[in-house]
Amino acid sequence: MATAGQVIRCKAAVAWEPRRPLTVEEVDVAPPKAHEVRVQVVSSGVCHTDVEYLYEAEKGMSFRPFPLVLGHESAGIVESVGPEVTKFCPGDHVIPLFLPYCGECERCRSVKTNLCRKNWANTQAGVLADGTSRISFKGKQIFQFLGISSFCQYTVVPETSLAKIRRDAPLDKVCLLGCGVSTGYGAAVKTAKVEEGSTCAVFGLGAVGLAAVMGCKAAKAKRIIGVDINPDKFEKARLFGATDCINPTDHRKPLHEVLAEMTCGGVDYALECVGSPTVMSEALESTTEDGGTCVIAGWTETEKMDVQVLKILMGRTLKGTYFGGWKSVVEVPQLVDEYMNQNLKLDEFITHNLPLDQINVAFDLLRNGKSIRTVIGLQDPQEEKL
Numbered sequence: 001m002a003t004a005g006q007v008i009r010c011k012a013a014v015a016w017e018p019r020r021p022l023t024v025e026e027v028d029v030a031p032p033k034a035h036e037v038r039v040q041v042v043s044s045g046v047c048h049t050d051v052e053y054l055y056e057a058e059k060g061m062s063f064r065p066f067p068l069v070l071g072h073e074s075a076g077i078v079e080s081v082g083p084e085v086t087k088f089c090p091g092d093h094v095i096p097l098f099l100p101y102c103g104e105c106e107r108c109r110s111v112k113t114n115l116c117r118k119n120w121a122n123t124q125a126g127v128l129a130d131g132t133s134r135i136s137f138k139g140k141q142i143f144q145f146l147g148i149s150s151f152c153q154y155t156v157v158p159e160t161s162l163a164k165i166r167r168d169a170p171l172d173k174v175c176l177l178g179c180g181v182s183t184g185y186g187a188a189v190k191t192a193k194v195e196e197g198s199t200c201a202v203f204g205l206g207a208v209g210l211a212a213v214m215g216c217k218a219a220k221a222k223r224i225i226g227v228d229i230n231p232d233k234f235e236k237a238r239l240f241g242a243t244d245c246i247n248p249t250d251h252r253k254p255l256h257e258v259l260a261e262m263t264c265g266g267v268d269y270a271l272e273c274v275g276s277p278t279v280m281s282e283a284l285e286s287t288t289e290d291g292g293t294c295v296i297a298g299w300t301e302t303e304k305m306d307v308q309v310l311k312i313l314m315g316r317t318l319k320g321t322y323f324g325g326w327k328s329v330v331e332v333p334q335l336v337d338e339y340m341n342q343n344l345k346l347d348e349f350i351t352h353n354l355p356l357d358q359i360n361v362a363f364d365l366l367r368n369g370k371s372i373r374t375v376i377g378l379q380d381p382q383e384e385k386l
């Protein structure tokens with residue numbers, strides 16, 4: 001590539017401070033250092049987590065350093081690789097990952113967890129292994145959200161935070177496997193391990209929840225109850241496999257009582273895909289005491305949930321899921337194959353496609369419950385040249 005080894009000046013949507021809309025700026029993206037890869041970002045979904053870190057910092061999120069380039073659900077093409085990178089070449093199609101997989105540490109070798117800690121602390125703090133970010137604006141460092149920053153035309157990520165995928169997969173669709181769809185689908189099939197013939201309830205029918213519904217259906221659950229306070233989400237939930245849809249605001253009773261009546265005692269699996277401690281408690285209580293499982297996918301960092309000990313004593317299981325339990329580098333390419341073999345839906349999650357300069361519209365659509373996923377096109381058509 002003509003740009004290899006050079007600083008690339010390109011467009012990025014910068015979050016200068018919490019609760020202020022993003023502004024599109026010309027930033028500089030430095031070449032990759034050892035064990036890093038520079039990626040031309042082609043497409044990026046806007047996930048609720050991006051919205052939460054910008055607008056909901058006071059509602060349970062830990063502080064992230066600003067200025068920051070958000071975006072963590074993307075797909076792109078390798079532009080150049082840093083020294084000692086052996087697994088990637090320019091031109092490779094890739095999905096950047098906020099959850100690394102080094103393949104060597106104790107956690108990567110364990111079947112119990114997907115929480116590889118390679119570069120974990122630094123990427124969570126918005127920088128790469130040397131303690132700095134590769135993105136800057138007029139010489140000032142801009143932090144990289146989760147070590148990714150996909151609302152930038154180019155970004156640099158650790159080689160252990162990148163999945164190589166087949167070239168025939170459309171990047172403007174498979175970007176969704178970088179976060180929301182993988183998380184919800186995995187919450188059902190991998191973390192909950194939903195069984196054939198079981199009864200499930202999915203709380204929150206955004207992209208994560210719809211993907212959880214899709215996972216319950218793939219696992220051949222006989223009943224899948226979608227729960228959302230926004231009834232506009234129900235039509236799509238049925239398309240993904242929900243057999244019933246409930247709006248909690250239509251009922252006077254607590255939702256777990258409504259679900260207990262509907263299912264003769266509670267659901268086998270409840271999947272929380274909202275990020276609200278109150279909903280998490282409801283989800284746990286709506287599982288059946290004889291072995292029900294509640295999986296929390298919704299995100300909150302500083303809040304606590306209320307759990308009546310008796311509910312657990314009776315035999316329920318409460319679990320959380322991070323990135324759907326997938327071993328990211330290895331299993332994301334398999335999910336891409338599932339999509340290409342038409343065993344996994346992705347297109348149906350995409351309600352809007354917008355260019356980078358309309359990214360605030362995408363944030364507003366998600367905040368107002370008007371979109372499932374907006375996919376941001378990062379490259380001007382004539383610039384997609386790699």
Ligand SMILES: NC(=O)c1ccc[n+]([C@@H]2O[C@H](COP(=O)([O-])OP(=O)(O)OC[C@H]3O[C@@H](n4cnc5c(N)ncnc54)[C@H](O)[C@@H]3O)[C@@H](O)[C@H]2O)c1
Nearest residue numbers: 048183204206207208228229230274275297298299322323
């Ligand atoms: N665990 C992980 O690794 C991981 C990964 C990605 C996203 N997340 C989290 O998953 C959650 C969902 O993300 P998303 O992108 O699908 O968000 P989204 O905003 O698209 O969907 C959330 C849905 O929850 C519904 N909702 C809100 N309050 C509700 C209530 N009280 N009862 C029922 N439904 C309610 C909303 O109407 C909306 O449809 C977020 O908290 C996000 O941060 C977690």
Ligand SMILES: [Zn+2]
Nearest residue numbers: 047049179180
């Ligand atoms: Zn996300």
Ligand SMILES: [Zn+2]
Nearest residue numbers: 102105108116
């Ligand atoms: Zn590891």
